[in-house]
Amino acid sequence: MSTQVAVAAAVAGIGAYAIYNLRNRTPPTGRPLFASFGFHSLKVHSTELINHNTKKVRFELPDKTQPSGLSLTSALLTVSFPNGRWLPVLRPYTPTNDLAEPGFVELMVKLYPGGKQSSHIHSLKVGDSLTFAPIKEFGWTPNKHPHVALIAGGAGITPMYQLAHGILSNPDDQTRVTLVWGVNTDSDLFLADEFKAFEKKFPGRFKSVYVIATPDAGSPHTKGFVTKQVLENAGLSPASEKNKDIKVLVCGPPPMEKALKGTKSLFGSAKPGILGQLGYTPDQIHGF
Numbered sequence: 533m534s535t536q537v538a539v540a541a542a543v544a545g546i547g548a549y550a551i552y553n554l555r556n557r558t559p560p561t562g563r564p565l566f567a568s569f570g571f572h573s574l575k576v577h578s579t580e581l582i583n584h585n586t587k588k589v590r591f592e593l594p595d596k597t598q599p600s601g602l603s604l605t606s607a608l609l610t611v612s613f614p615n616g617r618w619l620p621v622l623r624p625y626t627p628t629n630d631l632a633e634p635g636f637v638e639l640m641v642k643l644y645p646g647g648k649q650s651s652h653i654h655s656l657k658v659g660d661s662l663t664f665a666p667i668k669e670f671g672w673t674p675n676k677h678p679h680v681a682l683i684a685g686g687a688g689i690t691p692m693y694q695l696a697h698g699i700l701s702n703p704d705d706q707t708r709v710t711l712v713w714g715v716n717t718d719s720d721l722f723l724a725d726e727f728k729a730f731e732k733k734f735p736g737r738f739k740s741v742y743v744i745a746t747p748d749a750g751s752p753h754t755k756g757f758v759t760k761q762v763l764e765n766a767g768l769s770p771a772s773e774k775n776k777d778i779k780v781l782v783c784g785p786p787p788m789e790k791a792l793k794g795t796k797s798l799f800g801s802a803k804p805g806i807l808g809q810l811g812y813t814p815d816q817i818h819g820f
């Protein structure tokens with residue numbers, strides 16, 4: 533929801549004409565580019581297909597000595613005019629490189645058949661440009677919660693990866709992290725090596741559980757969808773003493789978010805989702 537508000541505000545604030553004129557703006561150097569709001573055009577440095585439908589695209593920042601300036605957690609609103617459109621296409625994507633890395637931002641973009649922005653980003657070649665503006669997402673405070681549950685569906689994994697990486701690479705942050713990731717097939721698990729490395733380096737602090745709708749024969753992962761049972765088996769029951777003050781973050785396709793968070797009617801009556809049935813209160817849950 534926060535992203536939708538940010539996107540709407542950005543659109544209302546600048547207008548299509550302003551965006552059009554910002555297409556070729558030259559970014560300033562000497563300070564982190566995205567530490568404050570503004571639209572900037574960045575050049576593609578490299579592209580790499582990392583599974584059957586997801587591309588890693590690295591963009592060069594104008595100052596190679598500066599990090600992006602994005603805080604944990606943040607996304608980038610992308611603006612494009614695919615095929616000469618007059619109206620812009622705006623979609624948020626979550627950088628997956630270390631936020632402290634100087635000189636680059638990196639996206640992992642899943643291609644949706646017929647998807648306007650994902651198709652455009654997949655078509656970009658080295659040297660092409662894309663326009664970005666920063667969006668602050670969930671503001672992370674180290675050690676505020678002893679345990680954080682990250683529940684992702686499909687490409688909704690990228691904000692979870694950014695947060696898990698940010699927590700675990702901060703020696704002053706001792707938060708425990710449990711990831712539950714639902715995907716369609718084993719081949720959709722494009723960040724699994726990175727999560728495996730977290731598990732090895734931080735035993736007892738980082739745990740991942742993958743749930744596959746249609747697993748390969750012999751897949752070691754749980755078959756099906758993210759259910760109450762799956763979350764209980766992953767150690768995410770809020771009644772457990774170990775989960776006192778736990779925070780749950782959710783990012784996935786709308787049907788999954790609805791199943792987890794429940795629905796609210798116009799008149800305020802609510803149908804609890806899986807998280808509510810488990811005993812989570814609304815203030816414990818954040819959706820990207």
Ligand SMILES: Cc1cc2nc3c(=O)[nH]c(=O)nc-3n(C[C@H](O)[C@H](O)[C@H](O)COP(=O)(O)OP(=O)(O)OC[C@H]3O[C@@H](n4cnc5c(N)ncnc54)[C@H](O)[C@@H]3O)c2cc1C
Pocket residue numbers: 535607623624625626627639640641642643644645646647648649650651686687688690691784785786820
């Ligand atoms: C905060 C935030 C961060 C995000 N970060 C990433 C990221 O790092 N990497 C990434 O790949 N995506 C990310 N997304 C999703 C991204 O913003 C776009 O929604 C997605 O790329 C589809 O845009 P499109 O223009 O290609 O598709 P559209 O033209 O909008 O839609 C084309 C088709 O794809 C379907 N579709 C669109 N979005 C989804 C979806 N999320 N799940 C299932 N079906 C969908 C539509 O139903 C439609 O049929 C993020 C979304 C949010 C809110």
